[in-house]
Amino acid sequence: MQFMLLFSRQGKLRLQKWYVPLSDKERKKISRDLVQTILARKPKMCSFLEWRDLKIVYKRYASLYFCCAVEDQDNELITLEIIHRYVELLDKYFGSVCELDIIFNFEKAYFILDEFLLGGEAQETSKKNVLKAIEQADLLQELWEPPQGWLSELSLPAST
Amino acid sequence: MPAPIRLRELIRTIRTARTQAEEREMIQKECAAIRSSFREEDNTYRCRNVAKLLYMHMLGYPAHFGQLECLKLIASQKFTDKRIGYLGAMLLLDERQDVHLLMTNCIKNDLNHSTQYVQGLALCTLGCMGSSEMCRDLAGEVEKLLKTSNSYLRKKAALCAVHVIRKVPELMEMFLPATKNLLSEKNHGVLHTSVVLLTEMCERSPDMLLHFRKVWILVPQLVRILKNLIMSGYSPEHDVSGISDPFLQVRILRLLRILGRSDDDSSEAMNDILAQVATNTETSKNVGNAILYETVLTIMDIKSESGLRVLAINILGRFLLNNDKNIRYVALTSLLKTVQTDHNAVQRHRSTIVDCLKDLDVSIKRRAMELSFALVNGNNIRGMMKELLYFLDSCDPEFKADCASGVFLAAEKYAPSKRWHIDTIMRVLTTAGSYVRDDSVPNLIQLITNSVEMHAYTVQRLYKALLDDISQQPLVQVSSWCIGEYGDLLVSGQCEEEEPIQVTEDEVLDVLEGLLVSNLSTPVTRGYSLTAIMKLSTRFSSVNRIKKVVSIYGSSIDVELQQRAVEYNALFKKYDHMRPALLERMPIMEKTASNGPTEIVQTNGETEPSVPDTKHPPLVTQPANQANDLLDLLGGNDVVPVIQTTLPTKPASAGGELLDLLGDLSLSSGPAPAPSVPISQPPFLLDGLSSQPLFNDISAAIPPMTAYSKNGLKIEFTFERANPNPNIAVITIHATNTTEADMTEFVFQAAVPKTFQLQLLSPSSNMVPALNQGSVTQVIRVLNPQKQQLRMRVKLTYTHKGSPVQDLAEVNNFPPQSWQ
Numbered sequence: 001m002q003f004m005l006l007f008s009r010q011g012k013l014r015l016q017k018w019y020v021p022l023s024d025k026e027r028k029k030i031s032r033d034l035v036q037t038i039l040a041r042k043p044k045m046c047s048f049l050e051w052r053d054l055k056i057v058y059k060r061y062a063s064l065y066f067c068c069a070v071e072d073q074d075n076e077l078i079t080l081e082i083i084h085r086y087v088e089l090l091d092k093y094f095g096s097v098c099e100l101d102i103i104f105n106f107e108k109a110y111f112i113l114d115e116f117l118l119g120g121e122a123q124e125t126s127k128k129n130v131l132k133a134i135e136q137a138d139l140l141q142e143l144w145e146p147p148q149g150w151l152s153e154l155s156l157p158a159s160t
Numbered sequence: 161m162p163a164p165i166r167l168r169e170l171i172r173t174i175r176t177a178r179t180q181a182e183e184r185e186m187i188q189k190e191c192a193a194i195r196s197s198f199r200e201e202d203n204t205y206r207c208r209n210v211a212k213l214l215y216m217h218m219l220g221y222p223a224h225f226g227q228l229e230c231l232k233l234i235a236s237q238k239f240t241d242k243r244i245g246y247l248g249a250m251l252l253l254d255e256r257q258d259v260h261l262l263m264t265n266c267i268k269n270d271l272n273h274s275t276q277y278v279q280g281l282a283l284c285t286l287g288c289m290g291s292s293e294m295c296r297d298l299a300g301e302v303e304k305l306l307k308t309s310n311s312y313l314r315k316k317a318a319l320c321a322v323h324v325i326r327k328v329p330e331l332m333e334m335f336l337p338a339t340k341n342l343l344s345e346k347n348h349g350v351l352h353t354s355v356v357l358l359t360e361m362c363e364r365s366p367d368m369l370l371h372f373r374k375v376w377i378l379v380p381q382l383v384r385i386l387k388n389l390i391m392s393g394y395s396p397e398h399d400v401s402g403i404s405d406p407f408l409q410v411r412i413l414r415l416l417r418i419l420g421r422s423d424d425d426s427s428e429a430m431n432d433i434l435a436q437v438a439t440n441t442e443t444s445k446n447v448g449n450a451i452l453y454e455t456v457l458t459i460m461d462i463k464s465e466s467g468l469r470v471l472a473i474n475i476l477g478r479f480l481l482n483n484d485k486n487i488r489y490v491a492l493t494s495l496l497k498t499v500q501t502d503h504n505a506v507q508r509h510r511s512t513i514v515d516c517l518k519d520l521d522v523s524i525k526r527r528a529m530e531l532s533f534a535l536v537n538g539n540n541i542r543g544m545m546k547e548l549l550y551f552l553d554s555c556d557p558e559f560k561a562d563c564a565s566g567v568f569l570a571a572e573k574y575a576p577s578k579r580w581h582i583d584t585i586m587r588v589l590t591t592a593g594s595y596v597r598d599d600s601v602p603n604l605i606q607l608i609t610n611s612v613e614m615h616a617y618t619v620q621r622l623y624k625a626l627l628d629d630i631s632q633q634p635l636v637q638v639s640s641w642c643i644g645e646y647g648d649l650l651v652s653g654q655c656e657e658e659e660p661i662q663v664t665e666d667e668v669l670d671v672l673e674g675l676l677v678s679n680l681s682t683p684v685t686r687g688y689s690l691t692a693i694m695k696l697s698t699r700f701s702s703v704n705r706i707k708k709v710v711s712i713y714g715s716s717i718d719v720e721l722q723q724r725a726v727e728y729n730a731l732f733k734k735y736d737h738m739r740p741a742l743l744e745r746m747p748i749m750e751k752t753a754s755n756g757p758t759e760i761v762q763t764n765g766e767t768e769p770s771v772p773d774t775k776h777p778p779l780v781t782q783p784a785n786q787a788n789d790l791l792d793l794l795g796g797n798d799v800v801p802v803i804q805t806t807l808p809t810k811p812a813s814a815g816g817e818l819l820d821l822l823g824d825l826s827l828s829s830g831p832a833p834a835p836s837v838p839i840s841q842p843p844f845l846l847d848g849l850s851s852q853p854l855f856n857d858i859s860a861a862i863p864p865m866t867a868y869s870k871n872g873l874k875i876e877f878t879f880e881r882a883n884p885n886p887n888i889a890v891i892t893i894h895a896t897n898t899t900e901a902d903m904t905e906f907v908f909q910a911a912v913p914k915t916f917q918l919q920l921l922s923p924s925s926n927m928v929p930a931l932n933q934g935s936v937t938q939v940i941r942v943l944n945p946q947k948q949q950l951r952m953r954v955k956l957t958y959t960h961k962g963s964p965v966q967d968l969a970e971v972n973n974f975p976p977q978s979w980q
Contacts, residue, residue, distance in 0.1 A: 012219075013218055013219075013220075014218075015218075016218065016251075017250075018289075019288060021254050021255045021256065021289065021291070022254065023254060023256060024224075024254075028220070042520075044485075044520055044521070045485070045520070045521045045522070045523075046485040046486045046488075046489045046521045046523060046524060047486050048486060048489055048490075048523060049522075049523055050523065073414070075410055075414070075450060075453060075454050075457075076486070076489075076490060077446055077447075077449055077450035077453050077486065077487075077490060078406065078407065078410045078447075078450040078451075078454070080446060080450070080486070081400065081406060081407070081446065081447050081450055082407070085400075103171065103175075104168055104171055104172075106214075106215065106218065107167075107211060107214070107243075107244065107247060110247055111243065111247075114284050114288075115280075118283070118284050118287050118288065118316055118319040118320070118353075119287040119288055119319045119320065119322055119323045121319055121322065121353070121356050122352060122407050123315050123316055123319050123349055123352070123353055124315065124348075124349040124352075125348050125349060125352050125398055125405050125407045125408055126348060126349065126397045126398055127397075128397050129349060129397075133277075133280075133312065136277065137239075137243070137277045137280075140239050140275070140277055141239050141240045141243065144238055144239040144240065
């Protein structure tokens with residue numbers, strides 16, 4: 001995978017994960033153009049398109065578009081499954097996830113993604129294991145704080 | 161100073177902004193606060209501030225001043241800090257900035273941290289954005305972690321290694337030992353990432369691939385793992401809609417593909433498992449189809465037995481009927497890849513594919529179109545063309561150019577009759593005329609010229625089309641060219657195929673002149689019509705009208721038109737005796753190597769049928785000049801140079817250049833042919849003339865002769881009788897060199913008596929290798945209408961052993977058969 005973008009129906013970016021080295025300016029341009037292209041597509045169209053020289057796989061979940069750019073040899077159908085698995089992970093973590101959860105807890109969305117994918121490939125195929133790792137890391141975050149003032153500094157996991 | 165506001169608070173506040181300006185204001189205020197906080201080196205709130213910065217960065221605001229702060233966070237001991245710090249590094253830094261190198265040491269330390277989650281963060285960051293320098297520095301650490309027994313770290317290390325190899329391929333070797341035991345792991349995460357690592361290595365290094373195939377004998381191992389996945393019962397941890405770990409299955413299938421490619425043994429070893437997966441996988445959900453898709457790709461790519469291949473194609477055929485358009489898309493893509501190799505199997509699904517032309521989705525339509533063109537053959541041409549023309553009518557503009565080209569190619573290859581062919585071309589020109597590619601115009605012209613019996617029909621139809629619509633330039637260009645050529649047939653009402661129309665010369669000239677003045681016509685089109693009008697001067701009787709038109713355009717603002725008009729004027733005035741010959745009917749044009757199979761070349765995104773590759777041999781502009789030199793040299797008695805005409809040259813689009821072609825190839829017993837003109841010829845014509853010995857039947861076997869032999873340079877002439885015109889002798893010179901040194905800058909020039917005409921084509925090279933190691937060949941065509949004894953003067957120049965050599969000679973010993 002080269003990159004993954006999450007954006008709303010209004011074109012606002014909610015998450016961007018880049019696995020290829022590109023400058024900020026280039027990233028902005030690609031995001032802007034690709035978002036426009038996808039938002040212009042009709043609902044009945046298929047989830048795959050060729051854009052510039054990339055293969056794009058995207059799927060809409062409620063008000064959020066999940067969009068991945070994959071390599072030529074990558075299997076588009078399994079990429080859809082990867083997207084779906086990520087949504088399931090978010091759902092399990094936040095409890096019936098909605099766009100607001102991802103807006104207000106974007107850093108957690110990244111942490112979850114980074115436990116699922118690494119360098120653009122899936123590192124863990126078991127849902128349970130990913131969620132367990134996140135749970136443990138969150139715990140570590142809580143426990144590692146010096147006693148005084150930890151409440152004020154923590155970004156508490158949404159489930160507590 | 162009060163504590164900086166919390167992240168969630170900031171997000172909430174920013175979202176209340178009602179306008180972009182308001183938001184910008186809030187952001188700027190907060191950024192200022194964050195900046196001062198950074199300046200104060202506040203450790204406590206750094207994490208919070210960077211998190212806020214990352215949010216604002218996602219909204220599109222600049223955040224580069226936070227880059228160093230991320231590094232400080234990474235270096236902190238607090239896990240929260242590290243978490244946000246690494247996230248910030250991945251979002252704000254990229255390898256183009258030197259700053260990122262400062263991370264290297266931190267990452268190194270964290271890779272050796274006592275807590276696996278910290279190690280995990282480091283591995284993740286390195287594997288996501290590590291630059292080549294970082295990878296080089298830290299590869300050792302990654303390799304160490306690849307050998308750990310901790311599966312949490314091992315799987316991350318594997319993917320990190322993949323990234324390292326992508327950045328620094330030379331480091332691949334060092335990971336080899338550690339990779340060996342990876343497949344014996346039970347943990348699916350490790351298995352999955354190991355397969356990815358092995359795949360990466362195989363793709364990058366053929367040696368590795370061989371090693372894995374033969375030494376490690378990976379295939380049986382992978383087959384076993386795959387088998388376990390399929391056969392094992394329900395495993396809740398990895399189950400997706402009843403399928404056990406589809407992600408791992410797909411990756412294994414992909415690795416098997418690479419291992420089995422062009423290797424019989426490996427392919428055989430995986431035959432059974434592929435058949436098993438192909439038949440047993442549940443197809444009701446996307447996940448099952450994803451596995452089937454990968455299986456099909458693998459079957460088609462390895463050396464599978466035919467039964468398996470048919471199975472694969474049938475799976476694709478079923479995909480085509482699936483309601484899910486994603487599945488249909490994927491099927492069409494795969495069929496496109498296999499249509500060349502398994503043509504018959506794909507043919508069986510032709511009707512479904514053609515139905516997909518009507519799909520709503522653009523990508524599906526495009527693939528269906530390409531596939532349809534690939535499936536066209538002599539048997540189904542009529543039916544397929546009907547569908548494709550219908551598609552051409554109704555499709556989006558982005559398809560029209562490719563579809564039109566595809567139709568032309570297919571029609572050319574499989575046209576059941578000339579009339580059908582012309583009709584099809586007409587249909588394309590009239591429905592999608594403005595989308596037709598520029599290079600189709602010369603191809604069409606060639607086609608029309610060669611369909612001799614259809615000339616009257618063609619010109620009539622094109623004329624009628626012109627009356628309707630002059631906006632589509634390619635149509636107009638082809639039509640005006642045809643009218644120029646076959647206008648006489650048009651006015652004489654000779655059409656056999658359909659009801660001949662009554663048309664007068666004036667009406668035709670009206671139409672052509674209309675094109676000249678119309679705003680819709682491009683300059684190129686105007687050029688075509690002017691030339692067409694000119695040509696009609698030998699076919700029509702209203703020459704005066706034509707003369708008038710031509711002289712008007714002598715002062716046209718358009719330089720191209722002006723030049724033509726002036727030259728045509730000159731033709732009327734000074735060279736009127738040559739006019740009939742020059743404007744004679746175009747001969748049949750030889751085609752170059754025939755168009756290959758309708759190869760649809762698919763590049764990512766852009767798909768287009770491959771247009772026949774016409775080569776451009778170097779133009780022979782030299783002989784004319786050389787002949788003139790000869791003339792000067794020889795005192796110009798009875799030697800006539802190759803005539804340098806002032807016939808107009810055309811820009812890239814070829815139509816008018818055809819006018820200038822030698823009449824050598826004329827079918828009809830022509831009058832004195834046009835002089836040989838070495839000006840820019842349309843590529844395909846020149847190809848036909850120069851690249852191969854055009855006239856292959858050496859009917860009267862004319863013996864070769866030695867024309868010149870001196871100082872080690874020997875020039876032999878071999879002859880071919882031009883067919884069908886017996887007045888042309890095609891001589892091929894072979895220059896060889898018996899000396900020890902090469903003869904470089906070799907130029908051969910020739911001149912013939914006045915009653916002959918000569919054309920020199922380009923030589924094979926300008927270096928005659930020493931000691932007969934090779935030869936330079938060049939083709940000369942001599943027109944000898946009066947059948948006089950052939951004589952020739954030759955001039956040779958070359959450089960030998962550093963000094964220039966020049967020689968003149970007369971060649972008189974032509975065998976009688978060459979000119980009788």
